[in-house]
Amino acid sequence: MMNSIFNPQNYYLNGYAMPHFIVGVLISFEGLFVFFQGKKTITHIAYTVTTVTAGIWLTGVGVACSMRDEAMAITFSRWYTWFGIIFITPAVYFFSTTWNPDLLRRKLKWIWCHYLTAAVFYAVCVSSPHIVSGMYHYRAGYFPKAGALELVFIVWFYTVMILSFLNFIRIYREATTTLLKKNMKLMFLAFVIAFFGSVEYLPNYGIPVFPVAFLPMFLFTTIMGYCVIRYRLMDIETVIHKTFMWFVTSAVAILPFGGIIYTAQPMMRDLSPFAAGVYFLTVLFIFYFYYRSVQPRLDKLFQRKHTNLMAVLDRFSGELVHLKNLRDLLQSFSRLLRRELFVRRLSVYLRDETTGKMVPAIAKGIRNLRPVSLESSFLQWLTETDSAVVGELAVSDPSVEVFKVEMERLFLSTQAEVILPFILGGRLIGFASLGKKSNLRRYSFNEIRFLDRLKVPATIAFSNSMRYEDIRKLSDELQLWNQALEERVERRTRELAKAQEQLVQAEKLATLGTLAGGVAHEINNPLTAVLTNAQILRMSANEEDLESISLIEEGAKRCQGIIQKLMKYARKTTEEMPHKDVSLVDVVKGTVALLGYQFHQENIEVLTRLDEGTPTVKGNAGEIEQVLTNLLVNAKDSIRLAKVKGRIVIETRRTPKGVELCVSDNGPGISPENQKKIFDPFFTTKDVGEGTGLGLSVSFGILKRHGATIRVASETGQGATFTIEFPV
Structure with a gap:
């Protein structure tokens, strides 16, 4: 059978x-x-x-x-x-x-x-x-x-x-x-x-x-x-794909030629056996050369994208011989993927034997990458797989169920959609993490196949270029770059917060200026009348009434002083005197000479540490003296409350950005919550009747017009230091 x-x-x-x-x-x-x-x-x-x-x-x-x-x-x-x-x-x-x-x-x-x-x-x-x-x-x-x-x-x-x-x-x-x-x-x-x-x-x-x-x-x-x-995850060309493409291209190539032969067939029926044999041999000969010329063109037509990517792969393989070190190789590899596949985020991890981890060697569009342990179950599975792994497909595979959470964590931390392993001799020497594409499309079949072919020359190149000292250096540089970037972001955030505070303060000052202008004009006229009448009454008053009239004059003059401060605060920039060259050293000396006797009477020592070579600043000498006077008076009042032997230090010094004027005292200091409010209009910690709360607020406005900044450093019980920085 x-x-x-x-x-x-x-x-x-x-x-x-x-x-x-x-x-x-x-x-x-x-x-x-x-x-x-x-x-x-x-x-x-x-x-x-x-x-x-x-x-x-x-x-x-x-x-x-x-x-x-x-x-x-x-x-x-x-x-x-x-x-x-x-x-x-x-x-x-x-x-x-x-x-x-x-x-x-x-x-x-x-x-x-x-x-x-x-x-x-x-x-x-x-x-x-x-x-x-x-x-x-x-x-x-x-x-x-x-x-x-x-x-x-x-x-x-x-x-x-x-x-x-x-x-x-x-x-x-x-x-x-x-x-x-x-x-x-x-x-x-x-x-x-x-x-x-x-x-x-x-x-x-x-x-x-x-x-x-x-x-x-x-x-x-x-x-x-x-x-x-x-x-x-078998992102490979399957037998069905090959068969289908062969069938389509062959049919397109053969059908026209077959149609011509079929049309000519009735004319060949009367041929002798010898002539028929010659005819069929001629047809086969012509068909051979016809098919050889048509088939490659059809293959290129049906697989145009694949052909383009293979050309890119050939160019990259040729460029590898010209790359001198690992850094150049990483840069060239990342540029290739970002240019040809439009990869938005990309990172490459390389094996570091000294730490027993995969460390990030380069990152594009992503920060804060962490090393991955070589004992990772996912990395071991990746070594066995030895092909590109698509995250969307991997999570559905039952064979990864044991380490699914670990795998998802790695894909999430690297923002990856595809991970491409570099395996040499059954040993994982690194992997590339490819994130979303800038054109928002998914990775296609041809692109995955391109990656699988790209990893062969890339793996050999990485293996030849890798020195563990270089890997650690690249990893450390990447870490430092991340830290520097974080510091710049944090510093910029602080600057923005400070600028916002200044904007809020400026808004408060602008509001107060509008209010002060109106209030000052409304109060100034009746106040002038009160002072005039008080002086007239003094001329004809007896001894008993003089004390009361003096109290009226003193109160009116105090109110007039407040009004003058409000008027100065509300005055617009265009009304100010033009800025000229001002010597801070001369301003300090003049202000100390004016207030020195008063401070000596209250047992307060005023020390000056002046740099005679301090460059001049652009401004109004009178306004700068007013600011310094406000700071010294506040320091005096603070020391008096502390009931200690007072000491005030005035210092001028150069800085890379300009000139600083510092006023320090050994008073009780300023609490952190009050430091945020001291430049607000009408804010004061003095007793009722002893302060208006306008001194520092007016000073802030003056310094703003001068393009200067003022900051305070203080701890409770440790005194306070006001630093003014003028641009040069």
């Missing part, structure tokens, strides 16, 4: 059988291809079992239909073809459970049960005519005749397929990622297509339907394979 099966004379060329045989072989190779991409992955194993079983079914149909002998056809059909038909359903059920580890554990007994049932049906099929009772001979060839138990088998067949479909529905409902949901929708479509293959059973009951099961089964297994590829 075996000799008969392998005897070519027992077969004939059957055009109806060829599609079954070709598709059966093709999908078997699909399954084997997927299996060798991940031999330990349960989904790969289940898919391979399914496709190989379906391949046995379809190749068996093709072979049986091409046999000349009925007896040989029935034996072959029972032993070979029906093995695939019977075991395809438990294989699909097994495949449907592998998408969810928990579901696989729960359904394991049912998987064995279905396989055991299939084994029973197979034993009945090969040992009796109860499933295949004979053969029908149709135009398409021999087809099995249904036995008494085939209907029972068909019921079981559809029951298991429906249960598989329900498993996919359950996975869809429990899916937590968009990708998994999309894959399940594709599986629903695959099942709908697969059920059209049911017409293959109709010839078994004497209904002469053209056998088309090869097409639904091809689409069914191909869609399944596509889902596995997306789900299992």
